[in-house]
Amino acid sequence: MILALLILPWTGTAALAAEANQPACDALEAWAATVDARDRYTPIPGNRTWAPQAFGAPAFAAVFGKPALDLSQDEVNTLGDRMKECQKAATRERRYDAQKALNAARGLFVGRMTRILAATAGMAKAQAADQAAERAQRERAVARQQARQRQGEGAVRNFLAKLLGQPDSPELLRDLVLLRRPQAPDPNQLTTPFARNFTDYVSQWGKSPNDPDIAAEIDGRIDTLRDPLLADVEHRMDAVPSSGKGLGTLKQVLAQAFDRIGPALRPDDRTRLKGHYAARRTAMQADVTGFARENIAKLPATPDGLVTVQRWRREILRMDVTAAQRQDIIRVAEARQTAIADRLLAKATAALEAVPETLDGIARLDRVAKTVRSARAVASEPARAAFATALDRRQAEVREGALPEFRARMASLPEDRDGLNQARDWVAQTKAALPDAPVRTQYVEAAIARRDAIQAALDARDRDRRQAALAAGGDPRLVGLAFVEGIAGMRLEFRDERRVFMNFLGVRAMGDYEVSRDDVIVNGPHGQMVLTIQGDTLSGQGLTFARQE
Numbered sequence: 001m002i003l004a005l006l007i008l009p010w011t012g013t014a015a016l017a018a019e020a021n022q023p024a025c026d027a028l029e030a031w032a033a034t035v036d037a038r039d040r041y042t043p044i045p046g047n048r049t050w051a052p053q054a055f056g057a058p059a060f061a062a063v064f065g066k067p068a069l070d071l072s073q074d075e076v077n078t079l080g081d082r083m084k085e086c087q088k089a090a091t092r093e094r095r096y097d098a099q100k101a102l103n104a105a106r107g108l109f110v111g112r113m114t115r116i117l118a119a120t121a122g123m124a125k126a127q128a129a130d131q132a133a134e135r136a137q138r139e140r141a142v143a144r145q146q147a148r149q150r151q152g153e154g155a156v157r158n159f160l161a162k163l164l165g166q167p168d169s170p171e172l173l174r175d176l177v178l179l180r181r182p183q184a185p186d187p188n189q190l191t192t193p194f195a196r197n198f199t200d201y202v203s204q205w206g207k208s209p210n211d212p213d214i215a216a217e218i219d220g221r222i223d224t225l226r227d228p229l230l231a232d233v234e235h236r237m238d239a240v241p242s243s244g245k246g247l248g249t250l251k252q253v254l255a256q257a258f259d260r261i262g263p264a265l266r267p268d269d270r271t272r273l274k275g276h277y278a279a280r281r282t283a284m285q286a287d288v289t290g291f292a293r294e295n296i297a298k299l300p301a302t303p304d305g306l307v308t309v310q311r312w313r314r315e316i317l318r319m320d321v322t323a324a325q326r327q328d329i330i331r332v333a334e335a336r337q338t339a340i341a342d343r344l345l346a347k348a349t350a351a352l353e354a355v356p357e358t359l360d361g362i363a364r365l366d367r368v369a370k371t372v373r374s375a376r377a378v379a380s381e382p383a384r385a386a387f388a389t390a391l392d393r394r395q396a397e398v399r400e401g402a403l404p405e406f407r408a409r410m411a412s413l414p415e416d417r418d419g420l421n422q423a424r425d426w427v428a429q430t431k432a433a434l435p436d437a438p439v440r441t442q443y444v445e446a447a448i449a450r451r452d453a454i455q456a457a458l459d460a461r462d463r464d465r466r467q468a469a470l471a472a473g474g475d476p477r478l479v480g481l482a483f484v485e486g487i488a489g490m491r492l493e494f495r496d497e498r499r500v501f502m503n504f505l506g507v508r509a510m511g512d513y514e515v516s517r518d519d520v521i522v523n524g525p526h527g528q529m530v531l532t533i534q535g536d537t538l539s540g541q542g543l544t545f546a547r548q549e
C-alpha cells in the first residue's frame with residue numbers, strides 16, 4: 001500500500017475508504033458513459049501499463065468510494081460483478097445504450113485494473129528484492145574491505161619499516177618531507193627508491209603517508225635527520241665562491257633549502273640557516289668589493305682597460321652588495337675611468353702632431369677621433385677641451401696642407417666617363433665630409449672645376465664624332481644620340497653612321513644599322529628589329545624608344 005501511495009499522483013486524493021462502495025446502477029451508468037479507451041494515461045511512474053483517464057478522474061472515487069489504485073483485486077472483481085448486474089438490468093429494461101456502455105466500461109475496468117494492480121505488486125516485490133540484494137552486497141563488501149584492511153596494515157607496516165630503515169642522509173630527509181606534504185609529490189622529485197614507490201604502494205591498501213599512525217613514524221624519523229641536513233646546507237653555502245655570480249648563487253642555496261625542506265624546519269632551524277647565510281654573504285661582499293677595488297686600480301690606460309672599468313661599473317649595479325659598497329666601487333670605477341680616458345686623450349693629442357698633411361692624413365685624423373670617442377665621453381672636462389682644441393687645429397692644418405695634393409688628384413682624373421663619375425663623387429664627398437669652412441669651399445671648387453672640365457672635354461669629343469659621322473653620311477636624327485625604352489629596360493646608342501650599341505637588361509652588345517627613309521633596320525646578335533623614326537621617338541614591334549637627353 002505504501003508503494004501504491006508513492007506511485008499514485010493521478011487522483012490528488014488520499015486513500016481514506018477501507019472498503020469500496022456498492023454503487024447504484026444509475027451512478028455506474030453515468031460513470032460508464034465517461035469511459036473512453038482512447039483517452040488514456042499511465043498511472044504508475046516508470047511503467048507503461050495504461051488506463052482510461054476516467055479511472056483517475058475525481059468522479060471515480062465519488063462513485064466507487066476510493067481511488068482506483070486503492071482498490072484490491074477482490075474489490076475489483078466485486079465491482080465488476082456489480083457492473084454486470086446493472087448491465088443485465090439495462091438489458092431487461094431494453095436500454096441498450098446503457099447496456100453497451102456498462103459492458104465496455106466493465107471490460108476495461110476489470111482488465112485494466114487487474115493489469116495495474118499486478119504491475120504495482122510486481123514493482124513492490126522487485127523493490128524489496130533489490131533492497132535485499134543491496135544489503136547483502138554491502139555486507140560482503142564490508143567483509144572484503146575489513147579483510148583487505150587487515151592485510152594492508154601488515155604490508156604497509158613492512159614497507160614503512162624498509163623506508164624508515166634506510167641509512168641517514170639528506171636525501172632521505174628531503175624525501176620524507178616531500179612525502180608528508182598534503183599533495184602527493186612527483187616521483188621524479190624523490191631520490192630514494194623506497195620513497196618513490198611508497199605513495200603508490202600504500203594507496204593500494206587505502207593508506208596515505210598523512211594517515212596519523214604513518215605520519216607519526218615519518219615525523220619521528222625526520223627529527224633524527226634534521227641536523228645533518230642543516231649542516232649540509234651550511235656546507236654548500238661555505239662552498240660558494242666569492243664573486244658577483246656567487247652572491248646570487250648563495251641566495252639560491254638558501255631559497256632552495258627552504259623550498260625543498262621547509263616543512264621539516266623548526267623556527268630555530270630557520271633562524272640558524274638565515275644567520276649562517278647572513279654571515280657568509282657579508283664575508284663574500286667584502287671579498288667581492290675588495291677584489292673589484294684592487295683590479296680596477298690595476299687596469300691599464302688602454303682602450304681595453306677603459307672597456308673593462310666600464311664593465312665593472314655596470315656589473316656592480318647588479319651585484320648583491322650593500323648600498324655603501326656599491327657607491328664606493330662606483331666612485332673608484334669612475335675615478336679610474338676618468339684617469340684612463342684622460343691618458344688616452346693625451347696620447348691621442350700627441351699623435352695628432354704626427355699625422356701628415358695629406359689626403360691620407362685627413363682620414364687618419366678621423367680614425368684617431370673615432371678611437372677615442374668613448375674616452376671623450378667620460379674624460380675630465382680639461383682633457384676633453386684640450387683634445388677638441390688640438391683636433392680642430394690639426395684638422396684645419398692637415399686639410400689646408402693637403403689641398404695641393406687634392407688638386408693634383410683632380411687633375412689626374414682621366415677625361416672619360418669613369419673620370420667624370422669620379423669627379424662627381426669627389427664633389428659629393430667634399431660637400432659632406434668637410435666642415436663648413438673656407439677650406440671646404442676650396443676643395444669643392446676644385447672638384448667642381450675638374451668635373452666641369454671633363455664634361456666639356458667629353459662633350460667636345462661627342463660633337464667631333466657626331467660631325468664626322470654626319471660627314472660620312474650618317475643620319476642626323478640618330479648619330480650620336482641614345483634612345484631608351486623604359487618598360488622593357490632597353491637602350492640604343494647610335495655611335496656613328498653604322499654602329500649601334502644595345503643594352504638589354506644590363507647586357508650590352510654591338511650591332512649595325514641602316515636607315516631607309518623613316519625606318520631604321522637594327523641588326524643585333526640575336527636578330528633584326530625595324531623601328532620607325534617619329535620625331536624624338538623610335539617605335540615598332542610593340543616598343544617605343546624615347547630620345548635620351
